[in-house]
Structure formats: structure tokens, C-alpha cells
Amino acid sequence: MADKVLMKGNEAIAEAAIIAGCRHYFGYPITPQTEVAAYMAKKMPKIGGTFLQAESEIAAINMVYGVASAGCRVMTSSSSPGISLKGEGLSYLAGSDLPALVVNVQRGGPGLGGIQPSQSDYFQATRGGGHGDYHMIVLAPASVQEMAELTVKGFELADKYRMTSMILADGTMGQMMEPVALDLAVAPAPAKPWATTGTGMKRAHNIVNSLSLDPEELERLNLARYERYAEVEANETMYEEYRMEDAEICVAAFGIAARVSKNAINEARKEGIKVGLIRPITLWPFPKAPFKKAAGQVKQFLSVELSMGQMIEDVRLATECRVPVTLVNRVGGMIPSPDQVLEAIRKASKNGGND
């Protein structure tokens, strides 16, 4: 194994993207993700890549559209308000079936909000963000190592399914420093016969476009796209189960909230409370199966989030509301403390099922 290095989450995303073969980065600075752009600005010129600070987030996402059309691995990154600006571009990427990687290091909202961490863009990420029927593959890292690994995975899945992959991190994940092993395995990019790489006078022109003049044709495209989405749901769901074997209470949490929850779960276990964690790693597709299974085992779910309760809707859908689900949250840039989660676990242990 190669020597580990000490990295910020944002740096790990940038370095992993380079390892994955991304040589084109377009972005616009915004706290707390600026280190992604800063790292790319330093590194890309040294390896023959492109770093371009666009005039806006909207320009950056459309540059991503251009490079993706040419069949190259490409990315952009931003934080919450900047992702909203990219919304139109995300929809156009989906409508043109282009693979790309988009990183959202979330901050508190809505509006300009603040610069401290948040998970309140869950709806935006998992329900599209732009207009029209579409999905993105949404990956939620919970360590700096995962920031790196899921970046590589994001590029691979994007190419495989011709979709946008989004890394949905938060400010803390972006700023915190941890040791990382960068000996990442990267699958070679698949052939892209649809890309606009020049006909060489040997084939018909490839056209990348999201405009359909014929509504019947547009319907067919939408239906075909959703068949691909069904494949992603069937094959690419990722999650982690922690101490769930005998659990009577199940905590649902991703990213930084999952780290806080694990600390609380370990404390609760010392008190004899049977509590475990399901940590979705893909937020879309959401890992419905383990939640459905857990609904037959536990008496209470707790959804720990840095939002007013967004993932909780997916937990309720996956468990078909068979067991109560309670929200444990902080918002506006605040992070739930292990003590807050522990107190909620204790309460659920006493009143579980009757909440």
C-alpha cells in the first residue's frame, strides 16, 4: 500500500478526480468548497489538464456540458447557492444523457444562507435540482477516504449509465483533514461511440442535444432513460450497516451526521440500549431494501440530519410508515452533537414505537 497523506476532504476530491482521469475542471469559488478549485488550479497546468475559473457557475456547468459531449471525464464543484445556479445545466446534461461529476459541499440555506455545514440540499440532489423528469446518482461520503473513493466511483457510474453523478458532501467533510490512501483502483472509461469527437469522414455526425421536436420521440427518450434508472436502482445501491444485528432502534444518517451518530450509538450500547445505524452511501438510488428489512425488526427509527427533515421522507417511504420515524436535527450551519443524538436514542428506548 502506498504511503498515506494528510488531506482536506476538498483536496481528496480533487486529487481523486485527477487519478480517475479527469483533466478538465471548471468552477467558480465559493466557501466551503474553494479548496477543490485551488487544488485543481495548482495541479492541472502541471499535468496538461484544463483548470478554468469560469465567469459564473452557469458558465462552468455549460463548459462541463461541452467537454462531456466530447467524451472526456469532466467535473465542476460548488456549494449550495452555486449548485442552484447550475440547475438548468444539470437538467440539460440529463436531457442529453451526458456523463459528468458535480460536487456539492453543502452550506446552510436557503438563499445566501451561511458558510457553515449543512445537509439541506438533499431534496435538490435526490429529486433532480433542475426541471424535467430525471435523476442524478447521488453519493454521500462520510470520511476523507470516502471523498476520494466515491469521486472515482462517481466518474465510473456516470460513464456507465450516461448520467451525472453528484458528490453530496457538507462543509465539515470538505474542510476536515484525515489520512488518505490514494492507491485507488480506476476502471478504464468505456467506449463512447456517441461522443462528438469528429467523424473522420467515416461515420454520420453525432449530435448531442436535449431538444426533441417530436413529442412522441421525447416520450420514448424519457421512458428509455427511466429503464436505465431502474438498472441503477437494481445494481448500484450502496449503504453501510453498523451494529444492526440485534438492534431495536435504527438510526438513519449519512455524511457527518453518521459520524456523530456512531459516537452516540457506541455510548448508548454501553448503557445496554440495542441501537444500530443504516448509513445510505447512495442517496439516489436510496437503499430501500435494508430499511424495509429493518422495519420488521426495530420499534423506532431516528433520522439524524443537518436539515429540517429531508431524508426522513425516504426513510418513511422505504419503511412504508410501519414504524415511527423521529427527526433529530440541527440546521443553519449547526451540527447535532453526540449528546443530542444519545438523548434521542435514550428517549426512543423508553417510548419506542409510541412516538
Next chain:
Amino acid sequence: MRSYKRLTLLCGHYGSGKTNIAVNMAMDLRKQKERVAVADLDIVNPYFRTKDSDADFAHAGIRLICSSFANSNLDLPAMPQDLYAITDDRDLSVILDIGGDDRGALALGRIAPAVLAENDYEMLMVVNGRRPLTPDAPSTLEVLREIEAACGIPFTGIVNNTNLGIETTEETVLSSIPYAEETAALAGLPLVMTTVEESLYEPLAGKIENLFPLKLQNRF
């Protein structure tokens, strides 16, 4: 006991450990001097700042010179309103925590002429050989020269803070000494200290010269 100049300036690549060293040096200096301040001049980093330790400073009787926007939701690269206390109050000993890289060091430009004129300072370059952009002496020297060019104050020494976060071992630190010595030699500067998390201090004492223990700020 470490001897301090009136001003100790900590610069380096971002994420090299400047803030934790600044906090610990201030605590150490407070044992020797009555009037001690920490100046947080970081105009780059939004999270994990010197201000995180403000309760500890208050308890120790250390003044914190810091932008009133630090750790707030306002992303303003502002300088503290009492900035000039650093250069004008010559009875005050100050540890200066400067933002990372050349961009962070720009903040020093405004006080650099006064610092140089008084000439009672140490300008320390904090290095960590396990950071991806400073893995060897030449790349570290590149960052060092960029910082000097940005702030106009020449470095006087190197602080080796090579670590891997929670996975740091004795071996991590011991194996970093050649890197630190080579960096110092290339820069033509002394290696003034090697800093380690406090639990590694005892095992490494006697094996490394000028070892300095760090009590780390709370993180996640």
C-alpha cells in the same frame, strides 16, 4: 524553556498545522510573559480557526486579536480592528497565526514594514511532509518562496509538523526528519523545532532535538 522574540509569525502551506502550533506556543509563552496575545490573521480558512480556542485563551489570560467575523456565517476576509496593537504595543508578546500559502500571507503585507523595522521577530515556516502538495523539500521550498514574495518578510526558521492526523506514529515523525533537514538546508534556515501531539512527546523525547508537544484543538 523555549525563548521567544516579541513577535512569532507562523506561516506555511494551508493545512500544515499553523493554528494548533499557534495555540500551544501562546500557552507556552504565557508561562514566561505576563502580556501575551494570539493574532488570528487567517483570511483564507472558513473553519477550524484560532478562535475555536477562545475560552481556553480567556482562562489562560491570553488576548485574542481576531476579526469579529471569524467563525460567523459572514465569509469576509477581514483584518482585526485591533491589528495595530501587534506592531504598536511593544510590551505585548504576540504569536501570529497567518492564513495558508501565499494568498494567506498577503494579510501580512500591511504590517510587514513595522515588523521589519522593529526587528524583534521570528518568521517560521510550518511544514508537513505528508501533505500532498509538499511531499519533498523542493516542493516545500517553492511554497516558502511564494509566501516570502507575498508578504515581504524573510523566513528565519523551519518548524517540522509532519503528521498523519490520528494515524500519526513515532515512525511518521522519525522518518520525517531527513525531509525537514533537507528543506531547512535548501532554504538556508535552521530547523528550529519538531512538533508532535502530546502523547508522542515522551516516546520521542531524546530521539529528536527541539521537540515541542501539542495539545490539539477539539475536532470531529
